[in-house]
Amino acid sequence: MTDDSVLFRVEGRAAHIVLNRPRALNALTHTMVSRIDEALTAWEHDPAVETVVITGAGERGLCAGGDIRSIHEDARSGGTASADFWRDEYRLNARIADYPKPYVAVMDGIVMGGGVGIAAHGRVRIVTERSRVAMPETGIGFVPDVGGTYLLAKAPGELGTHLALTGEAVGAADALLCGLADHFVPSDRLPALLAELADAPAHEVVARHATEAPGGELAGHREWIDACYAAGTVEEIVERLQGHGTPAAKQAAETILAKSPTALKVTLAALRAVPGLGSLERVLEQEYRVSCAALTAPDLVEGIRAQVIDKDRNPRWSPATLAEVGEADVARFFAPLGERELALTQEVS
Template sequence: MRYLTTTELTGEDVLSGRQGSLGVILLNRPRVLNSLSLPMVQAIGEALDRFEKDPAIAAVLMTGEGERGLCAGGDIRTFYESGKAGDGRAADFLRAEYRMNARIATYSKPYVVFMEGITMGGGVGVSSHGSHRIVTDTTKLAMPETGIGFFPDIGATWLLARAPGELGTLMGLTGEAIGAADAIEAGFADRFVPASALATLAESLTTLPANAGPAEVSALVEAAAKPAPVGEFVENRALIDRCFGFDTVEQIAAALAAEESAFATRVRSAMLAKSPTSLKVTLALLRAARRSPDLETCLEREFAATAQILHTPDFYEGIRAAIIDKDRNPRWSPASLDAVGPQIVEPFFKPHPQPLFS
């Protein structure tokens, strides 16, 4: 949404410009929920380069055009087509996207993002690695990849593994969307600002002194922030930690089944509807991420795993069911958890022949 109506933005699928001391990046594909493409990732990188070199810019603001959300993720139809064709476009996109995620995490200027509406997959990548992550009344955040035969990527294994207790394990396995309070509780966002106050906050950011830093940006955000509406994580935290603390998906499912709780029943059902292969690969990635020293290590591991996912039947079946035929009835192969053994999971951890960062 265009919060700064007086700013002249240039570009196509990504618009960018400057108002006062604020650099603005606006994702501009609202008809497809601002789904990211390789040219969009490149345009974001160019804008970040330009703003970083401009001494008159104090901070950057990332938003999305349209009423439905910031960004629904990567353009998975292109992944599907590229994987089928074996033309390398999917790998090129992921390489550029993951490097952008790392760049955002270490950006030298305050990076503010309005996480309105649908913020999923790649949308989390352009937001939750930022320095000032703002959720609102409409936020629906998720890493839904296990539902399309994929796994949480964009550095999400790093974020999920560092969520308090087992909140990240639940998020990664079930793929369920969460609201503002739970996004803050899980460490994916910082503050809640009502949607009605975002335009005023954006205007205030344009008045920052050029030499302002994170503290000055935080002060403006704090002035606009309010307590978030109540979520589910605090109330169910003990159950979540108790059930999702195991290192096999089968144990997690059994623990949830033993609970007399509507919440446990719901999240168990959501989890077991996902690709059995994706569930086991995701849990292994999350546990490996807990032992990792930094985001780049996790991104490197995720990138290596994508080389295997493009040769996995569930990836194509999940996208077929979700966006090609839209029957919402994927037929997973293997169809059960007990059929997914180490011989299926281990190839996802083979190092990539062309690493991201070395």
């Protein structure tokens, strides 16, 4: 059978990738990642292709992330399919960031998890009034990956820490503020923009259609976000949020306390390590260690069960509280993998 989960076409000087699983909100599979990588290889060496564009089929969004039902089954069975998928997915994320031709990501609608990975590392990142961008991993007992910790660590002040711990989805203006996108284009202008890419360079086309985004929310919350999330531990962050006095800060504390305690502590440690790692490749290597460790931790299976499989929204985290998650529990997520390392920096050195 022909796989149509990703569609490819070339129109004039622009090559198009269309994620084509609209019923699954274009969630990524290993096959999709492999096919995208093959297309990027072909177009990189095709002088007729000047621009690469990625969009999602359907009306709901570009991509809601990876196929977490498959990850749930793999984690329960102790398989290697998820680790194999992440290996190729993270390599693709690094490749997109380093792609020699303009890579235009149309981040219309929902863009979460793996969707951020195939979009927000591109050279030209477009959001619309319908965009909802998030790294919601802590809610399923996982940790932001696909270079998400790299992107969030570079956001102004502590905005990235806030988004990583809460998993909050942001609109266009806040995605721009946090460095997750570059341009706002109203959704009704997208058809014209995509058509014009066939005949003109991406920067010229985007400049014709981009405009100022409607106002966001995070800029007005910078005072309490920067003050509270600068704390050294998740416990202290929550304490500061609860004691700040701003309703939004208290709500953020409640949101955080509903997430996996282990995932929260590992996420904060991963974010704080990013400046010392430097390159996206080294951060992806760290994320690969963390993701592989999550496969053998109880919270990933339980989180996906509660949110996606049974949908009771009542995960039973283990350990159940932040106080019960010790330094050794966090450290094991960063332990070297030996021969199983992602080793991207060796490939690019």
